[in-house]
Amino acid sequence: MRKLLIFVLLLGFSHAYAQDFIDKAQVNGSFQIDGQYYQADNAIGIFDSTIDGKKLGMNGFGNITYTLGKFSAGVRYEAFLTPLAGFDPLQEGNGFPNMWASYQTDFIGVTVGNFYEQFGNGLVLRAYEEWTLGYDNSINGMRVVLRPTPGITLKGVYGTQRYYWQKFENGNRGIVRGLDAEFDLNQTFESWNDAPVRVILGASGVSKYQKDKDPLFNLPENVSAFAGRMNLSAGKFNFATEYAYKINDPSAMNNFIYREGQSVLSSLSYSQKGLGVVLQLKRVDNMSFKSDRGIDGNALDINFIPPINRTHSYSLAARYPYATQPNGEMAMQFQLNYKIPKGTALGGKYGTGIALNFSQVNDIVRNPVNDTTLVNTQGTLGYDSDFFKVSDHIFFRDFNLEIDKKFNRKWKAVVQYMNMYYDIATIEGHAGEEAVKANIGLVDITYKITNRNSLRLELQGLFTEQDEGDWAAAMLEYTIAPTWFFTIADQYNYGNPDKDMQNHYYTFSVGYVKEASRIALTYGRQSEGVVCVGGVCRQVPASTGLSITLSTNF
């Protein structure tokens, strides 16, 4: 019905303004296909029964956006046939999950259909899509954005969130409603226009409605969350903070406790040429907020708790990524970036970059609500928690130092050291397993042979007594700019306590890039692991085979 309506609207539109519709319009798009052919590989635990006949996995999408002046409309097509290993089986399917149309002026913006949105840092609302995670919690409904006067932005949204291919019907998940107001005081008040301090204030309210169909619990059908935020900047300093509060929201995520939720995120930064310093603090207490209280996986999140840890890109440095714990965490991060000026002894001809980063995440302290109730017992208030107390239980700690240096026109290098503590029992659910304490070192050297040809070598080592023990990795990449690249890489788990699992995970890749299109072929083994984006993670099973990625946009 919806498809038909949009088609009729577009048809009518095209009939009335046929010439403008074509000449003045702009069409953009992006496409990607990720495919893999799976092979049994008994050495790393992949048997025919593991593959279970699903020898070929294909994930693909296409976005097309049509813009004509203040009007725009778009569709998103997806096909997971069958989904790649590690993606939720509920992804299997194909069709147009997202369609939207929008009209924007300086005063008002209206969107109907599927849209993404974020209020502030996302503590009470963030709808987004992350392809590598197979995550999409877009809202299907309506959004209105008003800008009544300079510096004031009001947003209102309502709708239901995407849950794979499942249609919203018969109250099978909640309805989300939200309001956000943002005031840029320096823009709003003329007398503040040139003030040395810039002040932005914001406030959000989000409410979900879901019918109580649970026979055991007396559940709230309307759950609201509120947030207030402030951003102050003066010269080279910036301070941003946001506080969020949620009323009782018993759910599968918090073991059906009736405690309210709270979260605060603050950031203080200083920035000048060649120097940047950031300090961030965060507290999260019972802040999982989903539009279906019965779901406990990566889906239907209304809010988003931003991680304040460095995201690592090198393979072994990224082996133990942190996943945000929405039920409770106290986190801090300190980041220093300094560029040793060129022309100095340490800076050399091009300068030397230094990045120092430290982050730690602990649990919150939970005390029983009374003498007879255990902490987190379902159908109770759950626990009491002192806002400022930090538990001794460390979830994650990462100290890392990175130095990047360009020696001359031919050579440049990146060196990184990392020391980490990773509570694998909490983060990956491996109860009883000792926390991973690891030292990781890596060097990344690039040699520019000619203007078009370059070689890049990565050498990495991960040293730990826990989990799967020590790893070594090497990667050599040859690039013929701007079109070709060839890569050979190996990760060797030489320290695995199980001698039979001391495997090599080798890969060979070739890629071709032309304009905005990219094709990459990879053959080899993928080790089991976790991939995280923004603190949201999914398990990646071990696999062997040939993979292809094809993407283009226009």
Next chain:
Amino acid sequence: MLMKIKLTIALLTLFTVFFMAGCDKIDPPYTNENGGGGGGGEDEVVQKVLLEDFTGHTCVNCPAAAKIAHDLQNFYGEKLIVMAVHAGFFADPVQPPFDTDFRSETGNKWQVDFGIVSYPSGMINRGFFDGARVAGKGLWASRVDAAVQETAKASLKIETNYTEANRQLALKIDSRFLQNASEKYLLQVCLVEDSILAPQRNNDASVGETPTILEYYHRHVLRKGVNGNYGEAISSASIVADETYTHEYNITLNADYNADHCSIVAFIYSEVDLEIVQVEEAHIK
């Protein structure tokens, strides 16, 4: 300008009041005490529901799920039958103390065929709710509640005759439909053992010790499919209302099983959509 700001503030105040009014703050008691069990007169056929809990002894979230199943059983009484299917990665016997093998050929087959990948997961009468057959523990209660409300299509009666001396168990199972049916229905019979003491991983302190409950009672463990993994047809011809279809089986109880804790779970399901229309449980002694 000032007018617009005042209007903005007035609008925001209105919406905030609207939102605050939309909050449901729940006061104790948080749980519903009235059970959903009972019901049904002497001659009335009661619709019973099977909750299959796919679990494993190294699955940290599974004790919390088993507790939900237990709470639901307390709430619904005999209307709800629970069967714990140990299968998949988390059920693999590994290093002690997790070297016990609770897996069964039938459970392994179901785990693969129904695509159970995340744990704990469950099926309620193997029915589709909102397009999905398999559900996480947070959805069990509402789905069980919906399934219990269904009108019964058939009845099941299990007679057991267990001989202690040779551990022989004779079964007689009567199936009766309330209406004629042209669709093919099958009867699946399972042996279940309750309260097996063995270690279990756990991360819910409100359920027991973390990270391991050494003396954990594994409830309603599926031991085997008595008549294969997918049972057998109730009748080779169309089903006639009120006719009794009888199936008999003889098995020898494994010496490791505690006969005092063993029971038979039998269920009738449709060949078309695999949905269970009736289930019954009877202790073997």
